[in-house]
Amino acid sequence: MTGRKSFGSDNHTGAHPAVLRAVMEANSGDAVAYGADAWTERVTAQLSGAFQAGGAFLVLNGSGANVLGLSVLLRRHEAVICAESAHINTDECGAPERLVGTKLLAVPTPDGKLTPELIGGQLGGRGDDHFAQPGVVAVTQSTELGTCYTLAELRKIADFCRASDLRVFLDGARLANAIAYLDCSLAEVAECADVLTFGGTKNGAVGAEALIVMAGGLAADVPYLRKQQTQLTSKMRFVAAQFGALMQDDLWRSNAAHANAMARRLADGVRDMDGVQIVHPVQANAVFARLRPRHVAALQRDWTFHVWDERDSVVRWMTAFDTAAADVDAFLAGIRATAGL
Numbered sequence: 001m002t003g004r005k006s007f008g009s010d011n012h013t014g015a016h017p018a019v020l021r022a023v024m025e026a027n028s029g030d031a032v033a034y035g036a037d038a039w040t041e042r043v044t045a046q047l048s049g050a051f052q053a054g055g056a057f058l059v060l061n062g063s064g065a066n067v068l069g070l071s072v073l074l075r076r077h078e079a080v081i082c083a084e085s086a087h088i089n090t091d092e093c094g095a096p097e098r099l100v101g102t103k104l105l106a107v108p109t110p111d112g113k114l115t116p117e118l119i120g121g122q123l124g125g126r127g128d129d130h131f132a133q134p135g136v137v138a139v140t141q142s143t144e145l146g147t148c149y150t151l152a153e154l155r156k157i158a159d160f161c162r163a164s165d166l167r168v169f170l171d172g173a174r175l176a177n178a179i180a181y182l183d184c185s186l187a188e189v190a191e192c193a194d195v196l197t198f199g200g201t202k203n204g205a206v207g208a209e210a211l212i213v214m215a216g217g218l219a220a221d222v223p224y225l226r227k228q229q230t231q232l233t234s235k236m237r238f239v240a241a242q243f244g245a246l247m248q249d250d251l252w253r254s255n256a257a258h259a260n261a262m263a264r265r266l267a268d269g270v271r272d273m274d275g276v277q278i279v280h281p282v283q284a285n286a287v288f289a290r291l292r293p294r295h296v297a298a299l300q301r302d303w304t305f306h307v308w309d310e311r312d313s314v315v316r317w318m319t320a321f322d323t324a325a326a327d328v329d330a331f332l333a334g335i336r337a338t339a340g341l
């Protein structure tokens, strides 16, 4: 890693100072363990209110939140329909299959988004006991490709799923970025899902994610499942304090809006550059671009970012709550210099 700002991921960043202050403030005296503390009670009530949900539960990381969320929704013979690019399919070491014991029905999509048509195409084995029965549709908002479902698109999926006896799970590791892009409320997205996650880690926390369960009835099992899945941390107050800081004055929204604005600045800066092609709409905090392979290698000597698709020479540049305009401009100068090679 160079001393320059990383464009590798929004979890290459440190934590927001307000989050660290909140953790320090929570470090005063003793508190009852396992979430029976004032910080957890306060922030979970706040989260339930903001999402208009039946319950909110804090966990330590996004993969754990996904496994817990899916386990709440799935019966033992059921499968999950998801986009091929979904984090649960590509980046969790098979955790949903191994830990929940489900089958993922992964659907190729051009933009990381499912549609009722794509979901409907996976229902052929319904009623046949040789097939894992589709029970849950998993969407990611914002998607792994930096795109966002519109509210209308999410509502269409929700309506289709309700009419088709399917539950909706939403991976919201970057939900804040999507909400900032759509300029809507948390509750407007949440009403399209049965269970969703709300990421803090990529948006200024040290490590904190929330599982939001919309129906009160479904929430009853979560404490037991969370403990079984080793996501019930004993010093929960420190996780809660992080979310408390993000919820204060909607810091989660301003952090995400800033990260999105920096991605737009980056995208605008390369749009007319020779040899650089943006391959997905830039709607959240990621820019996917195609460069010549020799330019990728040259740029990587000075800058940190992921090669997303080596064969197609597509890279992913991510911005975060603490990416400065000057960081973007310096990176743009680097891209411009390399693209001229």
Ligand SMILES: Cc1ncc(COP(=O)(O)O)c(C=O)c1O
Pocket: 060, 061, 062, 063, 064, 066, 087, 088, 140, 143, 144, 171, 173, 174, 201
């Ligand atoms: C869309 C999405 N979901 C879930 C996760 C999992 O988060 P974690 O690395 O905290 O397990 C990530 C992390 O990159 C992600 O991008």
